Amino acid sequence: MAQKPDIPICILAGGASRRFGADKALAVLDGRPMVEHVLDRVHDQTIGPIAINTGNAEAFKVLGLPLLRDAAWESSGPLAGIYTALDWASQEGFETVITLAVDLPFAPLDLVTRLSASGVPSIAATKERWHPVNGIWTASQSETLGAYLESGKRSAHGWAEHCGAKVALFDHGPDGVDPFWNVNTQDDMVAAQRLIART
DSSP: OOOOOOOOEEEEOOOOOTTTTSOTTTSEETTEEHHHHHHHHHTTSOSSOEEEEOSOHHHHGGGOSOEEOOSSSTTSOHHHHHHHHHHHHHHTTOSEEEEEETTOTTOOTTHHHHHHHHOSSEEEEETTEEEEEEEEEEGGGHHHHHHHHHTTOOOHHHHHHHTTOEEEEEOOOTTSOOTTOOOOSHHHHHHHHHHHHHO
């Protein structure tokens, strides 16, 4: 059996969840918080540490994982979380880090290997759509990302293009579900529950 890669993962759970109406990372899906579903999908993919990027450390303490609050660019969207992940990885002595949104209960089970195989940096994509928040980055990119944010830019797509990220294409699951289909609304949560019940 091939050895698992030693690559840290940072789950981005610092969003405001405005469209959802509550913290969707903690929303109950099939009897458990959404964040636990995402962790289940990735925890066997790496021997590296897994951290949660959140401004609500108290709510996530029970997970027993490193909790990372945005030290810079707070309220600047998901790129702030990526910046925090890069800084954390660098401080921990890792050259690369993977970031993954917390609202992906069907995240791919080959996320780490496929992103790694595409090269660094790389972002995830399915069919013709990019999912640039979900990617693998070089920890040393924090300075470049900081300059990008300093310029007033906030687009994750723009950042992926700016840093020359490659694209790692992921297939839909055997049930036809896009692994990067994300839960944005309460209706999406209902749909996610139906998908889980179906599988």
